[in-house]
Amino acid sequence: MTRALVVSFVLAAALASYAQAPPRPGTAAPAGNVDAGKKLFASVGCYQCHGYEAQGSNATGPRLGPRPMAFAAFSRYVRQPSGQMPPYTVKVVSDAELANIYAFIQSRPDRQKRFRC
Amino acid sequence: LTDFWGTVNTARDALVRTSRPIVKPGTKLISITALDLATKGNYQDFQRYPEVDIAMAADAEATLPALTEACKRLLTADRRGALADRAKRLAEAHGTALERARAEAAYGWDATPISTARMTMELWAAIKNEDWALVAESGIMSDWTSRLWSFEKHYQSLGGSGGAGVGYGAPAAIGAALANKKRGRLSVTIQGDGDFLYAPGVWWTAAHHRIPLLAVMHNNRAYHQEMMHLQRMANRHQRGVTTAHIGTSIDNPNVDFAKIAQGLGVHAQGPITNPNDLGPALRRAIEVVKRGEPSLIDVVTQPR
Numbered sequence: 001m002t003r004a005l006v007v008s009f010v011l012a013a014a015l016a017s018y019a020q021a022p023p024r025p026g027t028a029a030p031a032g033n034v035d036a037g038k039k040l041f042a043s044v045g046c047y048q049c050h051g052y053e054a055q056g057s058n059a060t061g062p063r064l065g066p067r068p069m070a071f072a073a074f075s076r077y078v079r080q081p082s083g084q085m086p087p088y089t090v091k092v093v094s095d096a097e098l099a100n101i102y103a104f105i106q107s108r109p110d111r112q113k114r115f116r117c
Numbered sequence: 118l119t120d121f122w123g124t125v126n127t128a129r130d131a132l133v134r135t136s137r138p139i140v141k142p143g144t145k146l147i148s149i150t151a152l153d154l155a156t157k158g159n160y161q162d163f164q165r166y167p168e169v170d171i172a173m174a175a176d177a178e179a180t181l182p183a184l185t186e187a188c189k190r191l192l193t194a195d196r197r198g199a200l201a202d203r204a205k206r207l208a209e210a211h212g213t214a215l216e217r218a219r220a221e222a223a224y225g226w227d228a229t230p231i232s233t234a235r236m237t238m239e240l241w242a243a244i245k246n247e248d249w250a251l252v253a254e255s256g257i258m259s260d261w262t263s264r265l266w267s268f269e270k271h272y273q274s275l276g277g278s279g280g281a282g283v284g285y286g287a288p289a290a291i292g293a294a295l296a297n298k299k300r301g302r303l304s305v306t307i308q309g310d311g312d313f314l315y316a317p318g319v320w321w322t323a324a325h326h327r328i329p330l331l332a333v334m335h336n337n338r339a340y341h342q343e344m345m346h347l348q349r350m351a352n353r354h355q356r357g358v359t360t361a362h363i364g365t366s367i368d369n370p371n372v373d374f375a376k377i378a379q380g381l382g383v384h385a386q387g388p389i390t391n392p393n394d395l396g397p398a399l400r401r402a403i404e405v406v407k408r409g410e411p412s413l414i415d416v417v418t419q420p421r
Contacts, residue, residue, distance in 0.1 A: 043359050045348040048341070048420055055225035055232060057259040057421040060345065063224055086352030093358075111223035 029071035029106070030099040037104030040097055044088065054105050061085065065108035074102060147171040149180050152279065181271045218264040230417045231392045233335060237261035239392070240305070240333055243399040247303040249273065252293035255286025255312035256335025257342065259421050262307070272302070283340070284315030287332075291323045294330035294411070303331065303406060308413070310336040310367055310374065317377055323411040324382030331406045332413040333399070334374060336388065337420045339366045374415040387415025 041047055041054070049061030056063030068074055075098055078088045093101070140146065146169040153174035173180075192200070222234035237258065251262060252275045268274055275293055278285035290306035297304045313334070323330060344365035351357040371388070378385035384405045386398045395416065402412035 045344075045352075045358065045361055048345050048348055048361070051225060051228075051232070051419045051421065052230065053225035053228045053232070053419070055228070055234075055419070056221070057233075058221075058264075059257065059259050060421050063221065084349070086349040088352060088358075089355060091355050092352070108224075109227075111220065112226035113223040 029074075029102050030095075032096075032099035032101070032103030034100075034103045034107045036097075037100035037102065037107075040093070040101050041104050044093055046101065049085070054108050065105040066110055068102065068105050071099070071102055074098075145170045147173060149173045149175050149177050149184075151176050178272050185271075214264070218261075222261070222265060225419065227392060228419065229390050229392070230337070230419050231390065231395065232419050233258040233421060234261050234265070235392050236333065236335070236395065236416055236418060237265055239395040239399060240307075241266050242396070243403060244303060244305055244331070247403075248301065249303045249305055250293070250297055251275070251306070252297065252304045252330075253277070253286045253290035253306040253308075255283070255290075255309040256307045256337075256418075257309070257421060258307065258335055258418075272297075283309070283312050286312040288316055288319045290330060290332065291319050291328055291411070294323070294328050295326070298329055298409075303403070304329065305331045305333070308332045308334045310334060310338060310372065311340045313374060313377075314367070314372070317381065320378050320383045320411065320413070321381040327409050328411055329406045329409050330411040331399075331402055332411065333402075334387070334413065334415045335418050336374065336415055337418050338368045338371060339420070341365070341420050375413065378413045378415075383411050383413055385413040385415065387413075388417050389414060390417045 042052070046054075050056055050064050054064040069077075075095070077085075078093070078098060079090070081087055088098075146167075148167060148169045148171070150172075151174065153172055222232075222238060225232040226235050228235075233256075238261075245267075250270075250273050251266075251268075254262060254277060263274075275289075278289070286306060286308055290304065290308070294304035294306075322328075339362070344361050347365055348358070348361040351361055373388065375385035375387040384402070386402065389395060389398055395414075398414050402414055405412040
């Protein structure tokens with residue numbers, strides 16, 4: 001009972017390292033609604049690769065929050081991604097909706113556990 | 118038109134996949150696997166047919182200790198020194214990677230659905246002092262076990278189906294647990310929810326024959342790999358972006374895996390949605406397994 005599975009979604013390594021960079025001056029995100037962003041994060045499928053908490057996965061998509069890349073770069077990547085991530089154009093996610101998603105990502109909790117070595 | 122899309126598009130649905138060999142040219146390759154004893158079809162058993170110099174049909178677990186010792190006997194003093202240096206560098210790199218993985222695991226630690234990192238570490242805390250073996254891992258979980266656990270014995274990881282198979286995990290785990298029973302090992306499997314549904318009757322077999330196995334479910338309530346594929350295709354076509362779950366999710370109603378397992382005679386708990394409930398559930402399950410019976414914990418998890 002074997003069937004072939006499809007390839008994993010893997011974002012570019014550059015995005016993974018850039019995702020946690022501090023926002024650059026002058027690139028403030030537009031105001032967004034966290035609750036609306038949470039719903040969108042699920043309904044348009046972001047959670048599938050990045051997890052419900054945007055915590056990421058090494059197999060499918062990197063962690064996005066709680067300190068995402070600057071909104072301008074975030075928006076550019078979502079619209080025209082590289083690697084295996086599918087594009088989200090304004091036709092399916094408007095700029096206002098993307099701002100909501102960004103607000104949700106920013107609102108995610110920081111690390112919740114400190115491991116003892 | 119019989120194919121409207123094909124008439125107005127030239128793009129491919131599937132993205133191109135490429136591969137390249139990563140061994141040095143001229144390297145002699147030898148495979149040791151019992152799969153060669155039961156080959157039915159090239160694609161089904163191998164997916165990609167491996168190109169090797171010698172295909173040795175043998176049991177890998179029985180072979181590996183002797184092979185390791187044979188390789189050690191061939192080492193010269195110079196090579197032993199070089200390998201010791203390499204081992205030191207690898208140990209340092211491993212330590213760095215482990216710390217990085219632990220840092221990543223801490224995000225979403227208290228989340229519901231439960232993060233796969235949390236589940237992996239709760240399971241590790243419960244088994245690490247036992248003579249354990251991870252006999253199958255049919256849930257795809259961000260490689261957390263290999264990133265966060267310490268595999269020190271050759272029998273502690275039996276790998277997967279070999280062809281990204283769904284439906285392999287449960288029967289494979291129960292078979293391996295039967296083999297481990299006489300060795301007194303604690304057999305552990307991470308059981309995918311979709312995988313469970315392919316051949317649930319094997320849990321009756323485990324109960325009937327009293328096969329000790331600790332099964333912890335990675336229940337993301339979906340055939341999630343397929344869901345991600347549909348999402349990707351929907352986005353590329355700019356339609357159906359919010360409907361990738363149709364035919365790929367396993368919810369509405371949610372499957373009560375614990376109840377199914379109980380009905381088949383297996384001790385089972387869940388569905389567990391609070392990560393703080395995991396540790397106690399694992400301790401109860403291990404008590405059952407140590408009595409010589411299978412035990413299953415249904416854990417509702419993040420997708421990956």
